[in-house]
Amino acid sequence: MTGPRLGFLGVGEIARAMVEGIASGPRPYDRILLSPRGRDNVAALTARFPDLEVAGSNADVVAGSDVVVLAVRPENLAEAVAGVSFRPDQVLVSALAGVPIARLREVLGFEGDIVRSIPLPPVSERASVTVVYPDHPAGTTLFDLLGGTLVPADEEAFAVFGGVTATFTAFLDYVRTISAWTTERGVDPADAERFVRSAFAGLAPALRDLDRPLDRLVRDHETPGGFNEQLRQGWFDAAAQDRLRQELDALHERARGE
Known part of the structure; x- marks a missing residue:
């Protein structure tokens, strides 16, 4: 293994942009694992990047990943993680708008490291700064690859950037x-x-x-x-x-x- 395993729960437009940016150049990840959600985007990505892997379920994504990107709609989060077991050594990178870390812990029952992020479509070209909170190596490794990372002072300031988007x-x-x-x-x-x-x-x-x-x-x-x-x-x-x-x-x- 040359690096951590990266998994995506949900493959909507933002996740698709992230995967395009990650897969289009040198990668620090041993594997990139996609959930079956977002079938059209998954098909387009795997056609372009054949080494991407598609899991059979969201539970399989989590089981096969060290860093898990949560990229489902906030209202679909509970459904997406039903029956999913997270490991305490994993890092969760949330791209969910308006869902604080405390709420994520409540829904997921997860006490490990959680990083919130605001990725924008230009990450597909590694051309957009991404706001993340808190500062964490998993977040900076991922988003420095996609154009750069900006870490605000606290979660309140993070929410200000959320409003700007x-x-x-x-x-x-x-x-x-x-x-x-x-x-x-x-x-x-x-x-x-x-x-x-x-x-x-x-x-x-x-x-x-x-x-x-x-x-x-x-x-x-x-x-x-x-x-x-x-x-x-x-x-x-x-x-x-x-x-x-x-x-x-x-x-x-x-x-x-x-």
Whole structure:
């Protein structure tokens, strides 16, 4: 054996992204074992990476793994682990949103090490920082491989990051709305979408430059009295920002499991 055995309980979209990222390069794991849940994703992954193994049941995943990734829907957790026996020497890495460690212990009856995580789709390309709590070698080994690890001070701070992840589709819908408006003004839909997608994707290098604070990025991308400033001040004014903060507060409470 060259490394620990990694198992996945649930193979939905996030688990699929994780497995793609892990399997597409050098791996620190002796084996990667998938549960039969998420049949289409399992079939696609094993077709691409034939050395992945598919267990007959969730119980078999746990029995054959040292590190177990919990990647089922929170409401399906109890069903997924029914009849499953965890060993005290295992490490559980939870990708369940809004389920605190205390609740996981209650449902699983597990007193070993549990690491919470917030993996995002770009882990499939090893290109996304993952928030984990608490700091644990099993978590850092896994997520450093997938783009990097960020460990907050406590589980309360972890929940703040959980709330942030709820903003992504709102951003995408913002981009979609701009593209739709462009089309409504007579532009060909394909041209509108091509331009708008390209324009927003072009912001990625600036966002990755951690030496440029976000308030500076705003200033760098607008001219006083220019078009960008007009839209930002006219639409995303103080009232709109307060509304966003209120929604984030509500999401934070939900991410805390309350």
